[in-house]
Amino acid sequence: MTTKKSVLETNDQLDYDLVVVGCGIAGLSAAVLAQQNGIRVAIIERATKDERGGNTRYTESYWRMKSRDSVSDDFEEQLISNSGGYPDPEITKDVLRSYENWPPILKSLSFTDPDLISTISSEAPNALQWLETFGIKFDFLPNYFINESTTRMAPIGGGLALVEALATFAETGPGDVTIHYETTAKSLIHNNNGGIIGVNAVGKGNKPLKILGKGVVLASGGFEGNPEMASHYLGPKALYIRPVARGGYYNRGEGIRMALEAGGAPAGDYGSFHAQPIDPRSGEQEPIVLIYTYGILVNKFAERFIDEAPTTVDASYESRTRAIMQQPEGIAYAILDGRLDDIPNWQKSVRSDIPPIIADTISDLASQMDLDADNLSRTINSFNKSCPDPAKFDPIQADGLSTRGLKPIKSNWARALDRPPFRAWPIIAANCFTFGGIKVNNNSQVVNMDGEAIPGLYAAGEVVGLYYRNYPGSTSVMRGAVTGRLAALDFVRRHNQ
Numbered sequence: 160m161t162t163k164k165s166v167l168e169t170n171d172q173l174d175y176d177l178v179v180v181g182c183g184i185a186g187l188s189a190a191v192l193a194q195q196n197g198i199r200v201a202i203i204e205r206a207t208k209d210e211r212g213g214n215t216r217y218t219e220s221y222w223r224m225k226s227r228d229s230v231s232d233d234f235e236e237q238l239i240s241n242s243g244g245y246p247d248p249e250i251t252k253d254v255l256r257s258y259e260n261w262p263p264i265l266k267s268l269s270f271t272d273p274d275l276i277s278t279i280s281s282e283a284p285n286a287l288q289w290l291e292t293f294g295i296k297f298d299f300l301p302n303y304f305i306n307e308s309t310t311r312m313a314p315i316g317g318g319l320a321l322v323e324a325l326a327t328f329a330e331t332g333p334g335d336v337t338i339h340y341e342t343t344a345k346s347l348i349h350n351n352n353g354g355i356i357g358v359n360a361v362g363k364g365n366k367p368l369k370i371l372g373k374g375v376v377l378a379s380g381g382f383e384g385n386p387e388m389a390s391h392y393l394g395p396k397a398l399y400i401r402p403v404a405r406g407g408y409y410n411r412g413e414g415i416r417m418a419l420e421a422g423g424a425p426a427g428d429y430g431s432f433h434a435q436p437i438d439p440r441s442g443e444q445e446p447i448v449l450i451y452t453y454g455i456l457v458n459k460f461a462e463r464f465i466d467e468a469p470t471t472v473d474a475s476y477e478s479r480t481r482a483i484m485q486q487p488e489g490i491a492y493a494i495l496d497g498r499l500d501d502i503p504n505w506q507k508s509v510r511s512d513i514p515p516i517i518a519d520t521i522s523d524l525a526s527q528m529d530l531d532a533d534n535l536s537r538t539i540n541s542f543n544k545s546c547p548d549p550a551k552f553d554p555i556q557a558d559g560l561s562t563r564g565l566k567p568i569k570s571n572w573a574r575a576l577d578r579p580p581f582r583a584w585p586i587i588a589a590n591c592f593t594f595g596g597i598k599v600n601n602n603s604q605v606v607n608m609d610g611e612a613i614p615g616l617y618a619a620g621e622v623v624g625l626y627y628r629n630y631p632g633s634t635s636v637m638r639g640a641v642t643g644r645l646a647a648l649d650f651v652r653r654h655n656q
């Protein structure tokens with residue numbers, strides 16, 4: 160199904176100026192900004208109109224900002240400190256030169272370059288304020304963290320409001336945009352000069368379609384919805400993870416594959432992903448269980464395996480969740496007791512619609528979870544013995560109430576679990592989005608293995624490889640809006656030359 164047809168069209172070939180793959184925040188930002196600059200745009204979207212928007216459709220869309228005009232104070236420091244494994248200082252020393260003078264191996268290096276970080280940082284307010292021109296309002300909205308380490312803003316109505324505002328403008332606003340729904344981009348079309356001029360796609364019934372332009376923006380998300388790529392890059396434990404919301408199932412990695420096949424340099428941590436702790440029993444979107452920081456986590460052997468609370472929950476849940484994935488069968492259980500009710504409004508950090516397993520005794524709790532009751536009692540007894548005087552317990556900040564002499568330590572909120580009712584939630588890792596993607600420069604042009612921009616090829620959003628180690632939360636929608644806009648601006652500049 161398509162809307163608004165005004166382009167040169169033959170049976171199986173369509174001609175536009177710019178072809179955008181994907182209808183989330185990244186693709187829509189690119190398409191609509193190009194539209195506003197008089198560019199004829201095709202958006203290729205795998206989903207139906209009702210389900211358009213990928214992950215963006217399901218996110219509340221927090222942005223790591225301290226105001227409409229500025230990113231959070233820790234924004235650049237967080238991205239820099241998670242910009243790679245151990246980047247080679249002999250290679251990265253040249254970041255001090257201007258970008259034109261970087262050697263090719265640095266331009267194509269898999270690390271988050273400081274230039275791109277500062278571009279995202281300075282462009283985020285422009286992107287936010289541009290989105291406001293479509294009737295979106297950003298504010299400091301409540302979220303599901305009981306304690307947190309940074310500042311966040313979000314659009315009222317979340318990502319869905321962003322998708323609907325931009326897609327409606329694309330389809331009904333001035334200019335020339337056609338959205339091809341239920342159409343999946345499969346491969347890139349090259350010209351004889353090393354440039355990219357379109358995509359081969361398939362529509363309903365696997366019908367092939369050539370969509371031509373003078374440039375392509377790949378904005379089709381990561382590979383969280385592709386079990387083959389997930390297993391290949393994340394390892395066999397990927398069997399136990401699933402997309403955190405329905406939109407992720409549409410993101411099957413074709414954009415990343417297309418860019419790699421065209422010679423694009425890989426960037427972002429291919430072996431990792433943004434992990435969220437969810438209740439596997441729930442079919443809700445993003446059914447997170449973040450309350451475990453006030454209790455303990457045990458695996459199928461009823462053993463603790465990690466410090467549940469090294470710091471505030473927003474800054475530590477991702478690494479805890481990856482550790483859950485590594486446990487037998489990729490599952491753990493959060494165990495809490497009656498003291499949970501001391502924590503005001505704890506319910507906001509559990510979004511599963513399935514009630515916890517509840518019991519008056521540890522052995523009953525264990526049998527309901529199919530865990531060994533003796534092992535669970537032993538684990539809880541030794542945890543309880545190591546807990547300090549709870550008088551200084553403070554759920555709102557990292558309170559330093561840590562276990563003594565216990566391995567692994569629990570660094571905060573360590574209070575004995577001895578007051579019925581006992582409660583347990585199963586937790587698995589959900590894949591919010593994958594980290595592995597494509598290297599881009601400051602114009603969101605795809606950089607090839609030799610450090611050069613591939614003419615006509617852009618990447619935006621999750622297709623851009625940006626993250627390593629720990630995901631600095633609330634930066635991915637922002638990444639999508641900024642890189643989509645950068646791609647459009649560069650395309651417009653070249654188109655008008």
Ligand SMILES: Cc1cc2nc3c(=O)[nH]c(=O)nc-3n(C[C@H](O)[C@H](O)[C@H](O)COP(=O)(O)OP(=O)(O)OC[C@H]3O[C@@H](n4cnc5c(N)ncnc54)[C@H](O)[C@@H]3O)c2cc1C
Pocket residue numbers: 180181182183184185186203204205206211212213214215216217218219220221222318342343344345378379380381403404406407409410411412413414444445591592619620621622632633634635636637639
């Ligand atoms: C529940 C949830 C909560 C989140 N919370 C936050 C948050 O608070 N803050 C934050 O910054 N991030 C958050 N994220 C992550 C963030 O929403 C995404 O990373 C971001 O929106 C991705 O934008 P995108 O445009 O790159 O991809 P998407 O929004 O996923 O869009 C990709 C689009 O491409 C389409 N597509 C895929 N493959 C093809 C193909 N081959 N051909 C044609 N079309 C294709 C898909 O159907 C989809 O419409 C959250 C994600 C989820 C799911």
